[in-house]
Amino acid sequence: MFDSLLIANRGEIACRIIRTAREMGLRTVAVYSEADARALHVRMADEAILIGPAPARESYLDAARILDAARESGAEAIHPGYGFLSENAEFAESVIAAGLIWVGPNPDSIRAMGLKDAAKTRMIAAGVPVTPGYLGEDQSPDRLAAEADAVGYPVLIKAVAGGGGKGMRRVDDPAAFAEALASCRREAAASFGDDRVLIEKYILSPRHIEVQVFGDRHGQVLHLFERDCSLQRRHQKVIEEAPAPGMDDATRDAVCGAAVRAAQAVDYVGAGTIEFIADASEGLRADRVWFMEMNTRLQVEHPVTEAITGVDLVEWQLRVAAGEPLPITQGDLTIDGHAIEARLYAEDPAKGFLPAIGTLEVFDLGDDPAIRIDTGVEEGAEITPWYDPMIAKVIAHADTREAAREALADALDETVIWPVRTNAGFLVEALDHPDFASGQVDTGLIAREGEALMPPTEPSEEALAEAAAALIGQDALSGFRLNAAPRRSARFLLDGRAITVDFAHAGDVPPSPTDAVLISEGGQSWSFTRWRADGLAAGGAGDGAILSPMPGRIIAVAVTEGQAVNAGQPLVTLEAMKMEHVLTAPFDGVVADLKAETGGQVAEGIALVRIVAKDAA
Structure with a gap:
């Protein structure tokens, strides 16, 4: 085993890797941009090296600067985390060429699975079922339109080099095909520098099923069962779980067996994920699950697999990279209970999920030992506009799916974050939705339900009453009226907006014993401030x-x-x-x-x- 590790990443995944490396006795080296100078992962590591300005292309995507940092620190190995350079075959090659250990798959494996059309061709040869469609060399609009007709509408146009929902368009009829193709190609060229596309049959009741695979340098490849990542918004995962609800043993054996064959087909080493799409119109069935793509790295949602298997996947990554064999065989792995993960983002659902930035003056995710929190921030941290807005992953593990769902919803409900807006309230609504609660989830649930999943924009009357009582030392509140002029009342500011509170008894309103109260309810927070005579208040303003x-x-x-x-x-x-x-x-x-x-x-x-x-x- 090597003695030192450089983590070529930031945020929660950098912190996650540092924790395991420290437990293994390794010296850790963090890299950071100017925007991350005070970040948590910088302080957690044994050493930290500045690699450039805030823009990712000038720091976390600067392969040469990261290699310089490895040489400067004397690190023996590099772990790329996920995102950034994690699936860049050229970077992997440069790490190996520099005499360092690459904690990831062989560069050839990354290339083999990096282009969707070539990957599907390999999968067909390996006997892995793939979604019906066209992935040929002829990219003329006429040929692509003809293939779409042959597949049958609706179809999905996908960028060959795509990912994260970019360069992807659903087309429901031939009349819309040409315009969708042109749009998809423009986006693919801008995002990936490659405008080639493939055509797939669009699945009307799709479930996103993926299988965690792992290989070592001694010829062993095994799977750690499946995850369900069907709850998505605009092709981005929101809530993931393991195992997949409704998965029977026969379907699990078929899907996981196909995933192992897929990994073996590219001589895979390390942690990887084989992603499948399932037609769930009649439940999960082995003959209606097809290969989509492979992610040649550790996934964001890996904690749910760790929870149900008891395996530390990062430790396995490090040991396999050092040349050790996998410590167990397939028969040693079993599923223990159910785990669900929610991605907590700094974003405002009420404003179209716009990313939110600012200082985390309050950041309280609770202290329930049954809830796992993976985060790269802490109270007082600055959320900047430079990087992905995910600030934490909240994971619940229990004996049953329902128990895990309730525990996760409760944890998010009690989250207190201020003043940065988050999607915690939205996550609570999603977890409590009847379709999710029953396991009847497909990738279109959020798009279909829309407003039904939006959290309340105002605190409840009970929460307002409690806050008002805290401010004025009065608990006999009869109700609330916005911007009214009642007889016995006090005025307050709710996030800077005037609100009037009525009292159930006569008499003057006593002086305010405090300046402000933070109302937290359903994962959301509001500032509640006592009105002053000049119409202003701490942190807000009046009419x-x-x-x-x-x-x-x-x-x-x-x-x-x-x-x-x-x-x-x-x-x-x-x-x-x-x-x-x-x-x-x-x-x-x-x-x-x-x-x-x-x-x-x-x-x-x-x-x-x-x-x-x-x-x-």
Whole structure:
């Protein structure tokens, strides 16, 4: 076994690898960009080396700089994690050529499975069932249209070099084929530098089933059973589980056996995943499961496999890379219970799942020992716009699927994160959806259900009552009215918006014993602040307040303090997530408390300007 390991990655997977390497007594070396200088993985490692600016292409995708870091640190091996350079055959070759140990499959295996058309040809030769379709050399529009007709609509056009849902289009009839093909090719060329496509039969009730495989350098290849990754949004996995619900022994044997043959066909070494698509219109059946592709790396969802098998897949990766044989045989592996994983993202479901950035002033995922948390951030960490917005994976393992589902939903329900928005509430709704709860999941569930899976945009009346009581020391609340003028009441700010709370008894409202309360419910959080006489409050503003709707940069300020404005008149333009957002006057009035400055960076919820009525100016 080698003594030192460089992790060519960041975030939760870098932290995950460091934990196992440390348990094995290895010295760990982290690499980081300027944006990650204070990141958790940097502090966890024994040594950390700066490799470039924030953009990934100038840091985590800079193969030469990573190799320089390995030489500088004296690392003997490199683990690529997932994403970035993990499936780059040229990088793997450069690591090996530098005399270092590559913790991953042979470069030839990566190439063999890297292009979907070539991979399917190999799978056919190996006796692995593949989805009906066309993957020929003739890429003329006429030939592709004819093959789509032969396969039968609906069909799926997929980029040969694609992944992550890019370069993929569903086509329901011949009239739409030409336009979809052109769009798919443009996206494929922009994303992968390769506009070639293949045609597949589109499965109407698809389940995404994948099998964890592992090979060593001594000729052994085994599987660690299947995972179900069918709950997806825009082709991106949201919740994964193992084993797959509704999987019988005969279908499992067929699918897992096909996965082993697929890995053997490319002399696979290390951890890999064979992905299948299943037609679940009549349940899972061995004759309706087809090969899609192979991921020649460790998967994001590997913890659910670890949970049901008791295997540390990262430890296996390191030992196999060092030349050791796999420590057990296929017959030694069994399934223990059920595990479900949810991907927790810094994103706002209410705003179309836009990524969210900012400082994690509060980051509390609970301390239930039955829940596994894989994360690369901590309280006080900065979520930047430079990388994938996944901030944690939350995993529950129990004797039954229902027990695991309930435990995971409870853990996410109690999550408290502020002020960065997350999808925790959305995950709770998805886990509690009747179709997911019953195991009747396919890849179209989220798209079909849409609004039904959206979490509430406001806290419940009970939560508001509790927060108001905490602020004013009063627990006899009778109800709430937004922006009303009741007889016995107190005013508050909920995320900067005025709200009025009625009381059930006469008398003055006592002074506020505290400044603000954080309301957390269903995985979501809101700021609840006591109104002040001047109409402002800590962290927010009153009626007529214009707050930053998300973190971003001020690129234009169209007004000056004291200027009269009309309702709808542009005030401030905010650039966020590569889009411009024009903030306008809510009513006729006068500009007051102008805080926005061109070029300034602002967090979500920051007061930028306030509009007051002309008679109050």
